[in-house]
Amino acid sequence: MGFLDQVYRDAVLEHARSPRNRGELDPYSVRQEGVNPSCGDELVLYLRVEGGEVAGASFTGHGCAISQASASLMTQAVRGLRVDEAKLLVERFKDMVHGRGAHPSLGDAAVLEGVSKLHARVKCATLAWIALDAGLDAEAAGKTEAEQISVDQE
Amino acid sequence: MAIDAAVLRRDFPILQRSVNGSKLVYLDSAASAQKPGSVLAALDAFYRESYANVHRGAHTLSAEATDKYEAARARVARFVNAPSERSVVFVRNATEGINLVAHAWGRSALGAGDEIVVTVAEHHANLVPWHLLAAERGVRIRGVPLGSDGRVDMEALAAAIGPRTKLVATFHMSNVLGVINPLPRIAALAHAVGAFMLVDGAQAAAHLPVDVQASGADAYVISGHKLGGPSGIGALWVREELLRQWPPFMGGGEMIRHVEIDRSTYADIPMRFEAGTPAIAEAVGLHAALDYLDEVGRAEIWEHDKALARYAIERLRRLPGVTLYGPEGEDRGGIVPFNVDGVHPHDVASVLDAHGVAIRAGHHCAQPLMQALGVRGTARASFWLHTTTEEIDRLAEAVAEAREFFGAVA
Numbered sequence: 022m023g024f025l026d027q028v029y030r031d032a033v034l035e036h037a038r039s040p041r042n043r044g045e046l047d048p049y050s051v052r053q054e055g056v057n058p059s060c061g062d063e064l065v066l067y068l069r070v071e072g073g074e075v076a077g078a079s080f081t082g083h084g085c086a087i088s089q090a091s092a093s094l095m096t097q098a099v100r101g102l103r104v105d106e107a108k109l110l111v112e113r114f115k116d117m118v119h120g121r122g123a124h125p126s127l128g129d130a131a132v133l134e135g136v137s138k139l140h141a142r143v144k145c146a147t148l149a150w151i152a153l154d155a156g157l158d159a160e161a162a163g164k165t166e167a168e169q170i171s172v173d174q175e
Numbered sequence: 176m177a178i179d180a181a182v183l184r185r186d187f188p189i190l191q192r193s194v195n196g197s198k199l200v201y202l203d204s205a206a207s208a209q210k211p212g213s214v215l216a217a218l219d220a221f222y223r224e225s226y227a228n229v230h231r232g233a234h235t236l237s238a239e240a241t242d243k244y245e246a247a248r249a250r251v252a253r254f255v256n257a258p259s260e261r262s263v264v265f266v267r268n269a270t271e272g273i274n275l276v277a278h279a280w281g282r283s284a285l286g287a288g289d290e291i292v293v294t295v296a297e298h299h300a301n302l303v304p305w306h307l308l309a310a311e312r313g314v315r316i317r318g319v320p321l322g323s324d325g326r327v328d329m330e331a332l333a334a335a336i337g338p339r340t341k342l343v344a345t346f347h348m349s350n351v352l353g354v355i356n357p358l359p360r361i362a363a364l365a366h367a368v369g370a371f372m373l374v375d376g377a378q379a380a381a382h383l384p385v386d387v388q389a390s391g392a393d394a395y396v397i398s399g400h401k402l403g404g405p406s407g408i409g410a411l412w413v414r415e416e417l418l419r420q421w422p423p424f425m426g427g428g429e430m431i432r433h434v435e436i437d438r439s440t441y442a443d444i445p446m447r448f449e450a451g452t453p454a455i456a457e458a459v460g461l462h463a464a465l466d467y468l469d470e471v472g473r474a475e476i477w478e479h480d481k482a483l484a485r486y487a488i489e490r491l492r493r494l495p496g497v498t499l500y501g502p503e504g505e506d507r508g509g510i511v512p513f514n515v516d517g518v519h520p521h522d523v524a525s526v527l528d529a530h531g532v533a534i535r536a537g538h539h540c541a542q543p544l545m546q547a548l549g550v551r552g553t554a555r556a557s558f559w560l561h562t563t564t565e566e567i568d569r570l571a572e573a574v575a576e577a578r579e580f581f582g583a584v585a
Contacts, residue, residue, distance in 0.1 A: 024195070025529040025580070029522075034581070060521055060537040061551055083551055085519035086581065142525060 027135035028142070029086065037086035042079040042096035049077075053156030054169040055148050062088055062145070066152040070160050075099045075107050078153070085145050087136060092149035094130040104157050111154045118146045144172045176472075178479040183471065184561035186211040197531030200566045205350055205510050205557030206535050208381060208403045210464070217463035218405065221456050229455055230429055230446070240455055247458035248445070251410045254465045255376075255395060256386040262415040264448040265408060265458055269377035270300040272396030272411035273344075275448060276373055277304040279421040281342070284371075287313035290339040292370075294319045294327045294356075295547045296349050299540040301375045305344065315339075321547060325502035326354055333364055340370045347379035347390075351539045351555065352501035353484060353510030355379065362391025371417075377401055377409075381468075381559065382508045383477035387412050399457060404464035408457035411448075418444050425450040468560075476560045480509035483558040483567065487511045490571045496578050500548055509558030512539075515574060518581045520554040526577035527554075532570055 046067035053066045064082035068075060078096040095114075099107045113124040114133075123131040136146045151172055159167030184190045187209045192199050201209060221243065227236035229244045245260075252260040266272045281304075285291075291305050295318050305316055317335045322328035327345070336343060343365035348355050358374060365372040374392040376385060381402050387395045394417075399408040413421075423430055423441050427450030432440040441447045468476070484507050491497050496516040501507065515523050520536035527534055537552045538545045545552060556570055 025526060028525070029580070038582070061542060061545070085521040087522070139525060141528075142521065145521065 024135070024138050028139050030132045030135060032129070032132040033090040033135075034086065036090035036093040040080075040089050040093035042077075042093065043081065044079055045081060046077050046079040049079075049165075051156050051160040051165055051167055053152045053159060053167040055152035055155070055172060056169060057084075057088070057144055057148055057172045059144070059173075060085075062148065064088065064092055064148055064152055066092075066149065066156050068153070068156045068160060070104065070157070073103055075102050075104065075157075080149065084148070085142075087133070087142055087145040088148050091130075091133055091146045094133065095149045095153060098128055098130045099153060104161070108154060108157055111150045114150045115147060118143050148172045176475065178471065178475050178560055180479065180561050180563045184563070186213070186467075187561055188212055188215070190561060194531040194533065195529050200530075200532040200569050202556040202558065202562065202566065202570060203533045203535050204381070204559035204562075205378060205401070205555065207400045207406070208559060209561070210403055210405070210460075211467045213467050214403055214405070214460050214463045218456055218460045221459045226456065228452055243459050243462075244453070244455050247462040248410075250462045250465050251397075252412070254385070254469070255380070255397070255410075255412055256388055257412045258388065259415060261444055262413055262418050264411045264413070264418075264445045265453050266396075266411050266448075267407055267454070268400065268409040269375060269396040269398040270304075270409075272394075272409055273300055273373065273375065274304045275411055275424045276394055276396075276413070277308045279424045279448065280371070280417075281305075281308045281314075282312070283422055285312050285314050285341050288315075288339060289341040290315045290317055290337070291342045291344060292317050292319060292332070292335050292340050292365075293344050294332070294346070295321060296327065296352060296354075296541065296544045297344070297346060298350050298375060298377070299542070300377070301344050301346065301373075302543070305342075314341075318543065325352060325500070326506070327356055327361075329357070329360065332361065336364050336368055336370065338368055340365070340368050342371045342373060344373040345375065347374050347376045347385070347395075348382055348508055348510075349501075349544075350378045350510065351512050351541050351544055351553070353508045353512075353557075354502050355383070355506040355508065357506075358390040358392060362393075366391070378510070381476075382473075382480050384473040393417060399461040399464065402461070402464050403467060404461035405454075405457040408454045408461050410461075415444070418448075421448075423450070424448050427451045429453070471560055477508065479560060479562075480558060481505065481507065483509045483562055483564070484511060486564050487556060487558070487567045487570070490567055491574065494571060494575050494578070497574060500550075500553060509562070510555065511557070512553040512555045513574070514550060514553050515578050515581075518577060520552045522581060523554045523574065523577045526580055527570070527573045530569065530573040530576070532566075532573045534570075 524536035
């Protein structure tokens with residue numbers, strides 16, 4: 022069971038069981054849908070951007086323990102960051118799950134580093150972060166309802 | 176004679192390997208089958224001794240390669256009991272076979288107001304080509320639901336088929352539920368209104384004998400990779416008198432009779448539908464796979480398959496918190512979808528993978544069926560001639576562990 026315990030760390034399972042920031046944000050600056058076509062999982066991300074900062078983030082949708090925990094951890098990590106910092110964090114998260122190490126700025130989200138050992142599940146973890154990246158771009162472009170993105174577009 | 180899977184599995188080199196520290200338990204044959212050594216040897220020998228392009232060379236190797244390629248076509252015809260090999264077209268896979276029907280026949284025969292009847296349990300390969308055709312031609316698609324017994328609702332099917340129906344397209348064996356469709360009954364309904372009957376045989380051909388003539392089908396598609404053959408080769412059989420009338424699908428070399436700068440005439444069947452250099456070695460490998468299946472015996476494979484399905488259903492049903500899908504009975508083969516309550520199927524699959532047990536999880540390219548079942552996805556164990564009851568025991572143990580591991584993750 023070695024690698025399972027590394028992927029599904031207690032903190033990951035805890036976030037999957039009791040996700041933070043689950044639900045619709047009201048009001049929101051942008052609503053971004055993301056899908057993983059290979060499994061059909063869907064995530065809806067709500068972002069509130071105020072003065073160039075992410076003032077709030079929440080999510081709804083369906084997915085596996087990894088995707089739910091990842092979305093939960095992401096909405097916590099991104100809160101209070103400037104938009105450029107949030108976008109940098111997306112890159113650092115992707116680096117981590119692709120096996121290039123966990124940058125300290127990832128904080129609690131670093132518990133998902135083990136996913137890098139499970140190639141089949143990397144997209145489950147990145148879905149929320151790719152939605153964040155796309156949602157921030159859409160918000161910068163003045164959109165409120167962003168066009169759905171697929172994790173395969175990465 | 177009953178199959179001895181413990182002996183047959185020695186024919187599959189890959190089954191000797193370990194995954195994550197455990198001996199591999201491969202329960203994903205419905206996605207793609209592993210290859211017996213005889214197929215690997217046939218590919219190797221062909222490339223070493225006989226490889227050249229087909230149907231064009233004036234040299235010995237090309238003639239040998241052509242003979243072997245055409246022998247594979249004849250072998251496919253025999254495998255599905257087609258009256259002649261002229262009506263067998265090599266394609267990449269079952270998906271391409273269905274697309275060929277949609278393009279060559281569909282675009283010339285269907286128009287606005289015409290209807291296509293499918294079931295909710297079709298693979299996306301037997302839905303999306305019709306969506307594309309519908310968008311282009313104004314054709315309407317009617318979906319037939321499952322009955323409460325988990326089989327296609329035959330009354331609803333009969334009601335859906337009417338004077339506007341031009342095509343009934345359905346599966347032989349469901350890639351999710353493992354159930355067999357009663358093809359002769361469905362074909363009778365289709366033919367009563369003059370509709371064309373296309374059968375997706377991608378799953379069935381690996382599990383039970385196929386007789387295209389007895390089935391009543393007008394067209395039948397198979398995928399080599401699900402039969403223990405190489406990927407990249409499949410076949411489409413179409414009733415010869417119909418196939419003869421169809422225009423080409425793709426244009427290029429091999430499919431012509433004569434070409435001028437601004438026009439061309441086309442080859443006879445089946446070459447009319449095989450533009451470009453085909454999957455030559457793959458056809459030879461498929462030949463070896465079909466030989467292997469018939470050596471084992473497809474009637475025997477089907478009995479083994481049904482017994483494994485019964486055993487797995489019985490074994491998994493005893494576990495608390497496990498939901499099973501699909502009907503039971505003599506028309507149910509070795510594909511067993513299930514869910515562990517409160518655990519996402521991908522998480523189940525990862526725990527099983529940690530134990531060396533390979534299954535598929537997700538929507539199985541059958542999203543309308545998932546919707547009909549009221550789920551987003553399932554885990555799916557699928558069995559083949561090399562699957563043993565001991566492996567199903569290991570599946571059940573790993574499923575129990577998955578439930579324990581996750582507790583109740585929503």
